Amino acid sequence: DRWRNPLHKIPTIGPSAPLLSYIGAYRFFHHAREILQEGYITYKASTFKVALFDRWLVVISGRELVEEIRRFPDDHVSFEKGAQVMIQSKYTFGREPAEDPYHIDVIREKLTRNLASLLPDVMDEIQHAFHQFIPADGDDWTSVSALSVMAQIVARASNRVFVGVPYCRDPKYLKLAINFTGDVNKGRVILNLVPAFLRSVVAHYFIPTRSTRRQTAELIMPLIDERQRLQREQGNNWIDKPNDMLMWLMDEAEGNEDRLRTLVQMLLVINFAAIHTSSNSITHTLYHLAAAPEYVTLLREEVETLIAKEGWTKAALMKMWKLDSFMKESQRVNGINAISLTRIALQDLHLSDGTFIPAGTLITAAAGAMHSDDENYPDAHKFDPFRFSKLREQEGEGTKHQYVSTSTDYISFGHGKHACPGRFFAANELKAMLAYILINYDVKFEREGVRPENKWISTAIVPDPTAKVLFRKRQN
Numbered sequence: 001d002r003w004r005n006p007l008h009k010i011p012t013i014g015p016s017a018p019l020l021s022y023i024g025a026y027r028f029f030h031h032a033r034e035i036l037q038e039g040y041i042t043y044k045a046s047t048f049k050v051a052l053f054d055r056w057l058v059v060i061s062g063r064e065l066v067e068e069i070r071r072f073p074d075d076h077v078s079f080e081k082g083a084q085v086m087i088q089s090k091y092t093f094g095r096e097p098a099e100d101p102y103h104i105d106v107i108r109e110k111l112t113r114n115l116a117s118l119l120p121d122v123m124d125e126i127q128h129a130f131h132q133f134i135p136a137d138g139d140d141w142t143s144v145s146a147l148s149v150m151a152q153i154v155a156r157a158s159n160r161v162f163v164g165v166p167y168c169r170d171p172k173y174l175k176l177a178i179n180f181t182g183d184v185n186k187g188r189v190i191l192n193l194v195p196a197f198l199r200s201v202v203a204h205y206f207i208p209t210r211s212t213r214r215q216t217a218e219l220i221m222p223l224i225d226e227r228q229r230l231q232r233e234q235g236n237n238w239i240d241k242p243n244d245m246l247m248w249l250m251d252e253a254e255g256n257e258d259r260l261r262t263l264v265q266m267l268l269v270i271n272f273a274a275i276h277t278s279s280n281s282i283t284h285t286l287y288h289l290a291a292a293p294e295y296v297t298l299l300r301e302e303v304e305t306l307i308a309k310e311g312w313t314k315a316a317l318m319k320m321w322k323l324d325s326f327m328k329e330s331q332r333v334n335g336i337n338a339i340s341l342t343r344i345a346l347q348d349l350h351l352s353d354g355t356f357i358p359a360g361t362l363i364t365a366a367a368g369a370m371h372s373d374d375e376n377y378p379d380a381h382k383f384d385p386f387r388f389s390k391l392r393e394q395e396g397e398g399t400k401h402q403y404v405s406t407s408t409d410y411i412s413f414g415h416g417k418h419a420c421p422g423r424f425f426a427a428n429e430l431k432a433m434l435a436y437i438l439i440n441y442d443v444k445f446e447r448e449g450v451r452p453e454n455k456w457i458s459t460a461i462v463p464d465p466t467a468k469v470l471f472r473k474r475q476n
């Protein structure tokens with residue numbers, strides 16, 4: 001019972017009595033920002049808990065505890081079980097992809113290592129997509145629904161590398177890939193309302209991910225069949241064998257029936273991990289740019305000098321320290337989620353601040369609050385676009401403060417073993433998109449100089465989905 005529950009010792013933000021905790025859960029959904037901030041200030045570098053509808057969420061903060069969570073091996077804390085609780089992945093992704101996440105190694109070993117050779121394709125797709133979605137010919141300003149257009153362009157550029165042309169331009173496929181994230185969220189909400197023993201039945205009949213999977217399979221299975229035929233016929237002599245995510249997944253799945261049967265599911269899971277994370281991030285950044293055109297001159301100078309000298313190469317993108325810093329600062333002050341490092345404890349855990357966490361507990365880190373703490377970032381409330389490039393210059397260090405580098409103070413991509421494996425790809429793609437915008441367009445808001453407020457949905461931080469950015473073909 002409640003008094004013997006070891007979680008009782010962990011302080012609660014909001015009501016903790018059994019029925020009242022539902023009110024707490026409701027409040028957390030609508031006021032996650034204030035509640036996490038209150039917990040962080042009161043129990044900094046320690047632990048507090050908040051009520052979710054069906055369980056407690058234990059929130060840690062501070063370098064030491066982040067480091068402890070990072071160090072726990074997978075048999076102590078589980079990322080996958082965390083995903084199971086948070087998004088019902090076993091049902092929304094499907095059992096095989098949820099339980100056998102072989103795409104992580106594919107992303108690390110194929111996608112990340114091929115970034116330089118893939119960039120020309122990504123650039124080509126970025127160019128095509130911008131022409132289509134933001135034509136901005138002539139001298140007039142064009143009003144663009146930024147968040148949804150960024151999602152379209154990110155989906156195109158990413159899927160150029162995931163499935164190639166013509167699929168990455170097929171409106172039906174793109175719609176399924178983009179909307180899959182929403183499908184997962186709807187599925188999760190429905191599944192969380194029903195008791196565990198009913199979930200597989202409910203998942204079978206009542207959640208949208210299933211029909212999305214079927215429709216995607218209708219489009220993509222012919223491509224998979226064709227590739228399998230060519231592989232059989234030509235084997236190692238297959239000269240123009242595609243170099244894309246689907247092919248790498250197929251190679252990795254070779255000889256494994258479960259994997260081969262669920263390739264399309266895995267493709268959707270990768271789109272889930274890639275699209276809205278990336279498009280929300282770039283939209284946050286774009287809003288800073290459009291609200292403060294004074295940064296444009298500096299960024300443009302950096303981008304144009306490097307592109308003129310080196311062309312659109314990965315090496316050139318890596319040298320864009322100011323742009324990298326701009327993206328990282330945007331990620332620090334906005335982020336796309338106020339929590340990170342979400343895990344389920346598989347064993348009883350004793351943390352160094354004295355907190356005891358029983359096996360089965362859902363834990364997470366207060367990323368947003370840590371990122372907005374003056375002790376970690378002087379003048380943390382201030383958007384200081386070149387904060388990180390200045391640090392890089394001072395320290396004469398190449399990489400510690402770059403966008404993709406995680407640390408105990410910077411956990412937007414997680415930290416440690418499960419840190420986002422797609423972040424190197426995302427950094428490249430988003431930097432290329434922003435550089436493309438800087439070179440080709442002027443951007444601003446209708447109400448000049450005012451960045452629209454972010455929208456919080458539980459702990460997710462979404463750039464205003466209704467805001468319009470004005471684009472105009474660059475004037476010289």
Ligand code: HEM
Pocket residue numbers: 079101103104107270273274275277278281336340341342411412413414415417418419420421422423425426
């Ligand atoms: C700016 C864009 C992105 C952001 C902010 C982001 C953020 C994250 C975060 C916070 C995690 C969890 C880390 C943890 O809990 O330790 C994660 C995991 C993951 N991300 Fe990303 N991500 C982004 C883009 C991508 C892309 C483009 C891909 C795929 C190409 C991707 C694939 C994954 C995968 C597969 C995982 C699970 C890793 C594991 O289980 O070990 N992400 N990402």
